[in-house]
Amino acid sequence: MTSSRPAGPRQPTLEDxxxxxxxxxxxxxxxxxxxxxxxPEIQRIVQEAVAATGYxxxxxxxxxxxxxxxxxxLVFSVPAHRTADDPFLGQVFSDPFFGRVVGxxxxxxxxxxxxxxxxxxxxxxxxxxxxxxxxxxHIDGVALVxxxxxxxxxxxxxxxxxxxxxxxxxxxxxPISYVxxxxxxxxxxxxxxxxxxxxxxxxxxxxxxxxxAGQDRLAGFRAAMAEHGHAYVPSVEGSFTQVGGERAMRExxxxxxDTDGVFVANDLMAQGALLVLRDQGRRVPEDVxxxxxxxxxxxxxxxxxxxxxxxxxxxxAAEMARLLMAxxxxxxxxxxxxxxxxxxxxxxxx
Amino acid sequence: MTSSRPAGPRQPTLEDxxxxxxxxxxxxxxxxxxxxxxxPEIQRIVQEAVAATGYxxxxxxxxxxxxxxxxxxLVFSVPAHRTADDPFLGQVFSDPFFGRVVGxxxxxxxxxxxxxxxxxxxxxxxxxxxxxxxxxxHIDGVALVxxxxxxxxxxxxxxxxxxxxxxxxxxxxxPISYVxxxxxxxxxxxxxxxxxxxxxxxxxxxxxxxxxAGQDRLAGFRAAMAEHGHAYVPSVEGSFTQVGGERAMRExxxxxxDTDGVFVANDLMAQGALLVLRDQGRRVPEDVxxxxxxxxxxxxxxxxxxxxxxxxxxxxAAEMARLLMAxxxxxxxxxxxxxxxxxxxxxxxx
DNA sequence: CGGGACCCGGAGAGCGCTCTCCCGCCCATG
DNA sequence: CATGGGCGGGAGAGCGCTCTCCGGGTCCCG
Numbered sequence: 028m029t030s031s032r033p034a035g036p037r038q039p040t041l042e043d044x045x046x047x048x049x050x051x052x053x054x055x056x057x058x059x060x061x062x063x064x065x066x067p068e069i070q071r072i073v074q075e076a077v078a079a080t081g082y083x084x085x086x087x088x089x090x091x092x093x094x095x096x097x098x099x100x101l102v103f104s105v106p107a108h109r110t111a112d113d114p115f116l117g118q119v120f121s122d123p124f125f126g127r128v129v130g131x132x133x134x135x136x137x138x139x140x141x142x143x144x145x146x147x148x149x150x151x152x153x154x155x156x157x158x159x160x161x162x163x164x165h166i167d168g169v170a171l172v173x174x175x176x177x178x179x180x181x182x183x184x185x186x187x188x189x190x191x192x193x194x195x196x197x198x199x200x201x202p203i204s205y206v207x208x209x210x211x212x213x214x215x216x217x218x219x220x221x222x223x224x225x226x227x228x229x230x231x232x233x234x235x236x237x238x239x240a241g242q243d244r245l246a247g248f249r250a251a252m253a254e255h256g257h258a259y260v261p262s263v264e265g266s267f268t269q270v271g272g273e274r275a276m277r278e279x280x281x282x283x284x285d286t287d288g289v290f291v292a293n294d295l296m297a298q299g300a301l302l303v304l305r306d307q308g309r310r311v312p313e314d315v316x317x318x319x320x321x322x323x324x325x326x327x328x329x330x331x332x333x334x335x336x337x338x339x340x341x342x343x344a345a346e347m348a349r350l351l352m353a354x355x356x357x358x359x360x361x362x363x364x365x366x367x368x369x370x371x372x373x374x375x376x377x
Numbered sequence: 378m379t380s381s382r383p384a385g386p387r388q389p390t391l392e393d394x395x396x397x398x399x400x401x402x403x404x405x406x407x408x409x410x411x412x413x414x415x416x417p418e419i420q421r422i423v424q425e426a427v428a429a430t431g432y433x434x435x436x437x438x439x440x441x442x443x444x445x446x447x448x449x450x451l452v453f454s455v456p457a458h459r460t461a462d463d464p465f466l467g468q469v470f471s472d473p474f475f476g477r478v479v480g481x482x483x484x485x486x487x488x489x490x491x492x493x494x495x496x497x498x499x500x501x502x503x504x505x506x507x508x509x510x511x512x513x514x515h516i517d518g519v520a521l522v523x524x525x526x527x528x529x530x531x532x533x534x535x536x537x538x539x540x541x542x543x544x545x546x547x548x549x550x551x552p553i554s555y556v557x558x559x560x561x562x563x564x565x566x567x568x569x570x571x572x573x574x575x576x577x578x579x580x581x582x583x584x585x586x587x588x589x590a591g592q593d594r595l596a597g598f599r600a601a602m603a604e605h606g607h608a609y610v611p612s613v614e615g616s617f618t619q620v621g622g623e624r625a626m627r628e629x630x631x632x633x634x635d636t637d638g639v640f641v642a643n644d645l646m647a648q649g650a651l652l653v654l655r656d657q658g659r660r661v662p663e664d665v666x667x668x669x670x671x672x673x674x675x676x677x678x679x680x681x682x683x684x685x686x687x688x689x690x691x692x693x694a695a696e697m698a699r700l701l702m703a704x705x706x707x708x709x710x711x712x713x714x715x716x717x718x719x720x721x722x723x724x725x726x727x
Numbered sequence: 728c729g730g731g732a733c734c735c736g737g738a739g740a741g742c743g744c745t746c747t748c749c750c751g752c753c754c755a756t757g
Numbered sequence: 758c759a760t761g762g763g764c765g766g767g768a769g770a771g772c773g774c775t776c777t778c779c780g781g782g783t784c785c786c787g
């Protein structure tokens with residue numbers, strides 16, 4: 028902490044504007060915030076003074092008294108391991124999903140003048156620091172995207188009394204608002220599509236069993252298949268990454284070589300699955316039909332173009348922001364969940 | 378602005394801790410901040426009082442007097458058009474590049490307890506609001522990633538006297554610190570690789586001519602080719618997107634059907650190029666060798682695996698953060714630029 | 728043994744803002 | 758014409774923290 032600060036002509040304050048306009052500080056404040064009726068003429072004078080002085084309200088001072096920061100935390104809670112190969116948390120952030128969430132949030136936050144502060148919780152330690160941080164009244168609320176199985180953060184945050192909204196259902200049931208997608212119904216769409224195509228020896232690459240999304244998609248898929256007389260659907264677990272998808276697909280083909288239809292629990296894995304199928308000389312969709320989940324950019328980057336279950340991530344993130352703002356405005360309000368519908372995006376792979 | 382705030386037992390303040398420890402506010406402050414020598418015994422007592430009361434310093438109050446916010450803006454400045462198809466700014470944020478920058482920044486910012494606030498400048502209007510915002514002393518400095526051609530923001534920010542560091546050279550020369558990669562040298566690596574493979578009818582898919590990166594890569598590639606006797610290299614301009622790469626590659630093949638080697642100015646476009654080549658029955662690398670630029674996740678998602686020029690985005694972002702912190706500590710310091718080396722990542726496409 | 732240098736704790740003045748009170752004015756009403 | 762109420766403006770008390778200044782104690786040196 029060196030000397031710093033240009034020490035130049037310091038920023039104009041309310042006081043300066045008040046003096047320049049010949050009114051009191053309170054009046055200027057009222058005009059700036061539109062807080063109460065102020066004589067139109069005086070309003071004009073004040074506004075001119077604001078323009079003339081180049082006044083911008085100081086956020087810290089305002090926050091100190093209002094206890095509002097007009098910023099929210101955007102927290103990504105992820106499992107701890109960060110390997111030597113990946114010291115930069117690339118796994119988290121290089122997933123396009125991350126950016127889609129940000130994009131969706133901003134559509135709601137920006138018009139309200141609320142800023143998202145990016146935070147990462149990648150260890151138990153980090154989670155506690157984070158809660159402490161938030162308790163500094165640095166932030167009005169938290170939008171939490173948790174990819175860590177059995178994450179303690181949702182609990183810690185509610186316990187600390189911080190307005191919080193989750194992206195996706197918490198892995199253990201606690202009273203907290205969240206947005207999610209109808210996972211099971213989405214998986215059902217996939218099942219029906221494969222069956223409608225005439226696939227009969229259907230398998231699935233499931234997501235991690237310890238993630239709610241992984242569980243739900245598998246359960247929904249199996250339930251739908253069962254309704255159509257397929258009592259058992261062979262599955263292999265994958266890690267939601269492209270490499271994981273490749274590995275799982277290879278295993279699946281080894282164990283069930285006559286597979287003619289695969290539901291892959293997310294697009295990234297499906298992308299990997301397509302590569303493996305091609306390497307092994309299987310035509311998609313003629314020999315094996317493939318359906319992904321998410322409708323992420325990976326779906327368009329793969330060949331054949333991936334038929335997939337669309338998850339409206341941006342809309343969900345936007346709704347998450349809306350829920351959060353409402354919760355901040357009235358912290359006593361009941362927890363709510365908003366579940367979005369999925370849809371089948373028909374492309375070339377199934 | 379409703380009533381809000383739980384109104385519960387309010388957060389403990391310095392005063393509370395001081396009373397509980399039987400010392401003055403100043404002493405507690407000194408202990409908390411490690412500002413000056415304090416008697417070890419008193420230190421212990423204060424620390425216990427802090428723990429007992431659950432004290433967390435209030436950031437706004439601190440900021441108000443220190444004029445330090447310990448947060449920086451991470452600004453993405455992008456061209457205005459946002460189509461009806463893409464109301465969510467997906468183009469910007471679904472690019473994995475975005476996340477890599479964030480990841481790199483965090484490695485430096487986090488240990489220092491500095492938080493990045495995400496901002497988006499996607500119109501001239503937004504840029505001005507942004508500058509006003511920053512003038513609220515809401516933020517200590519700006520890390521700016523500009524993808525908008527002829528962006529005014531670098532200028533506006535320096536003019537406003539805000540500590541700013543750019544990711545990539547500004548399109549018009551202004552005195553501002555930045556990190557970048559040796560674009561031309563990178564392109565040279567690509568040229569040498571293609572030549573070494575024995576390619577003789579070499580073409581290139583260039584980036585947008587109005588972006589410094591696009592210009593530099595093309596110029597560097599041409600210069601290197603010229604040194605090896607290839608006076609002219611046919612090129613087609615692409616938009617740095619996968620679709621843009623497909624279009625450009627198609628055009629290239631039409632105009633120069635005997636192409637046997639292509640340098641594509643980024644991986645996303647290269648991914649598209651590979652798809653087109655495959656559709657047209659050209660084997661890669663046997664018939665046509667392809668080299669990309671970036672070493673992004675797209676390079677691993679494509680088949681054959683993409684040989685590419687590695688750009689250490691995370692390292693660059695981390696260095697950007699370091700430069701920014703230094704600039705914040707001493708705003709009078711000279712502007713600096715740090716240029717990173719590229720390297721050839723040999724995979725299967727060339 | 729006296730005096731200066733140094734060390735450590737306390738007092739108190741703000742940082743820039745909001746917001747509650749209060750007061751004076753004007754108008755409507757009896 | 759007296760009175761009550763409503764409206765619009767000002768005064769001033771903090772919000773929680775840092776930091777300068779000050780004073781008392783201790784130690785070292787001449």
